[in-house]
Amino acid sequence: MDLLLQAKAITEPYRTTLTFLIPLLTMLLSIALRIRRKTAPYPPGPKGLPIIGNMNLMDQLTHRGLAKLAKQYGGVLHLRMGFVHTVAISNAEAAREVLQVQDSIFSNRPATVAIRYLTYERADMAFANYGAFWRQMRKICVIKLFSRKRAESWKSVRDEVDVTVRAVRASNGKAVNVGELVSNLTKNITYRAAFGSSCREGQDEFITILQEFSKLFGAFNIADFVPCLGWVDPQGLNRRLVKAREALDSFIDKIIDEHMLKKKKNTSEEEGDMVDELLNFYSDHPKLNHESDDLHSSINLTRDNIKAIIMDVMFGGTETVGSGIEWAMAELMRRPEELKRVQQELADVVGLERRVEESDIEKLTYLKCVVKETLRLHPPIPILLHQTAQDATLCNYFVPKGSRVMINVWAIGRDQDAWQQPESFTPSRFLNSAVPVPVPDFKGTNFHFIPFGSGRRSCPGMQLGLYTLELALAHLLHCFTWDLPHGMKPSDMDTSDVFGLTAPLATPLVAVPSNRILCPL
Numbered sequence: 443m444d445l446l447l448q449a450k451a452i453t454e455p456y457r458t459t460l461t462f463l464i465p466l467l468t469m470l471l472s473i474a475l476r477i478r479r480k481t482a483p484y485p486p487g488p489k490g491l492p493i494i495g496n497m498n499l500m501d502q503l504t505h506r507g508l509a510k511l512a513k514q515y516g517g518v519l520h521l522r523m524g525f526v527h528t529v530a531i532s533n534a535e536a537a538r539e540v541l542q543v544q545d546s547i548f549s550n551r552p553a554t555v556a557i558r559y560l561t562y563e564r565a566d567m568a569f570a571n572y573g574a575f576w577r578q579m580r581k582i583c584v585i586k587l588f589s590r591k592r593a594e595s596w597k598s599v600r601d602e603v604d605v606t607v608r609a610v611r612a613s614n615g616k617a618v619n620v621g622e623l624v625s626n627l628t629k630n631i632t633y634r635a636a637f638g639s640s641c642r643e644g645q646d647e648f649i650t651i652l653q654e655f656s657k658l659f660g661a662f663n664i665a666d667f668v669p670c671l672g673w674v675d676p677q678g679l680n681r682r683l684v685k686a687r688e689a690l691d692s693f694i695d696k697i698i699d700e701h702m703l704k705k706k707k708n709t710s711e712e713e714g715d716m717v718d719e720l721l722n723f724y725s726d727h728p729k730l731n732h733e734s735d736d737l738h739s740s741i742n743l744t745r746d747n748i749k750a751i752i753m754d755v756m757f758g759g760t761e762t763v764g765s766g767i768e769w770a771m772a773e774l775m776r777r778p779e780e781l782k783r784v785q786q787e788l789a790d791v792v793g794l795e796r797r798v799e800e801s802d803i804e805k806l807t808y809l810k811c812v813v814k815e816t817l818r819l820h821p822p823i824p825i826l827l828h829q830t831a832q833d834a835t836l837c838n839y840f841v842p843k844g845s846r847v848m849i850n851v852w853a854i855g856r857d858q859d860a861w862q863q864p865e866s867f868t869p870s871r872f873l874n875s876a877v878p879v880p881v882p883d884f885k886g887t888n889f890h891f892i893p894f895g896s897g898r899r900s901c902p903g904m905q906l907g908l909y910t911l912e913l914a915l916a917h918l919l920h921c922f923t924w925d926l927p928h929g930m931k932p933s934d935m936d937t938s939d940v941f942g943l944t945a946p947l948a949t950p951l952v953a954v955p956s957n958r959i960l961c962p963l
């Protein structure tokens with residue numbers, strides 16, 4: 443017994459020490475493991491505060507704000523927004539690394555609470571993470587919905603451009619709100635392409651739903667950065683989300699039902715719209731077989747998939763194209779000599795006795811340069827939003843799994859090391875070699891010019907978007923001469939932008955048209 447007590451007395455101090463030592467060692471080991479995994483430091487960035495990190499810089503997460511921060515911290519910078527690591531990229535080389543070299547790691551999409559809810563838990567393509575489901579969805583969209591052939595077969599684009607030209611003509615020389623005009627044009631085209639012409643009377647209701655979706659996508663929600671505080675919801679966002687999705691359900695479900703009925707009776711004489719195309723894949727039972735090459739045997743679409751894809755098209759295809767047309771018009775009004783040059787080309791190639799036809803577009807070299815220069819200076823989606831699928835090393839910095847990656851296309855397009863006089867609107871730079879090599883096209887092979895992104899997640903609607911943009915711009919510039927209202931000088935124009943899903947002009951462009959061509963409109 444004595445011996446036992448003696449032994450206990452000897453081991454007691456060790457036991458007490460071990461009680462403290464074991465957790466301490468465990469903690470040190472886990473830190474060591476993390477350090478071993480994180481061989482590189484985070485990219486440089488402003489010092490964060492406890493818990494909230496850099497959330498005090500929330501208003502800097504715009505193309506202009508991040509470009510300013512990049513001047514201080516470099517082309518790859520790190521911010522911690524609450525619990526979310528964020529890496530902002532403002533140079534072409536790092537963009538290439540993310541979009542091409544390590545694209546399989548950087549091709550997920552971040553999704554906020556609003557995005558998840560309003561896309562039926564990412565049942566769409568734009569917000570689906572990179573993987574088998576996204577691949578099959580993308581195939582359907584590219585082959586069935588967005589091909590150039592399909593775009594050209596859409597009477598809707600040509601018809602709606604005609605409606606717009608007639609509306610301008612009807613203004614009888616009074617000032618026209620060009621912003622509103624092109625916004626209506628692109629909404630009409632996309633709505634008709636998605637639902638056909640027969641659902642036209644519901645369009646205003648649908649636009650209201652889209653506007654609420656847009657507000658909810660952009661609303662600040664604390665749950666996105668500090669998830670455990672989601673229950674607080676001081677702005678009542680959760681209630682608005684439920685209401686918005688209910689509104690969409692009741693609107694689109696009715697249209698889907700009508701299309702199904704039409705399909706069953708086989709009564710439609712109209713050209714198939716997007717809902718018709720998507721219904722060819724419809725089933726109540728989700729299916730995904732990514733080994734099959736045949737689209738029909740590889741995937742079934744549910745109602746939620748169909749609704750979510752239609753919303754992708756509405757959001758991806760309206761404001762982007764509208765913003766492109768309006769910015770091109772605004773830049774040309776600001777540079778009358780450029781406006782003259784592009785109109786002269788239209789007069790030379792098309793003449794003033796007939797309207798522009800699709801076959802003319804390929805010959806309008808300078809118009810195409812105007813479009814490129816517009817998208818360089820004002821990319822409709824100024825920041826690409828990606829997310830990492832695993833830990834990564836980028837330009838010798840550590841980027842943890844699940845980080846938000848913001849690629850500042852706007853800043854990259856204005857990089858003064860790559861572009862001469864980057865702030866100046868000079869379409870002719872695309873005619874000659876005053877551009878970074880290789881000469882940029884829209885495919886995203888030159889990372890100084892990526893208005894449609896590049897690689898796996900690049901824009902699948904590019905052909906359709908360019909087709910509409912070029913056709914509408916050609917008609918507006920060919921049919922009318924444009925002047926600023928009330929004797930305003932080009933230097934008086936407000937060309938500031940606002941940041942949202944896209945970056946349109948803060949003050950919509952207003953201009954006075956006068957008839958230019960000699961044939962009837």
Ligand code: HEM
Pocket residue numbers: 567568569580588754755758759760762763766821822823826827892893894895896898899900901902903904906907908911
């Ligand atoms: C001038 C017009 C347009 C521009 C500049 C544009 C630009 C872009 C950009 C920059 C992206 C993101 C790329 C990335 O994250 O890496 C994107 C994605 C997308 N765009 Fe466009 N877009 C245009 C027109 C359209 C049109 C007309 C449609 C459909 C009708 C469309 C549908 C989409 C979709 C669905 C995505 C998501 C793709 C994915 O996540 O896999 N876009 N677009």
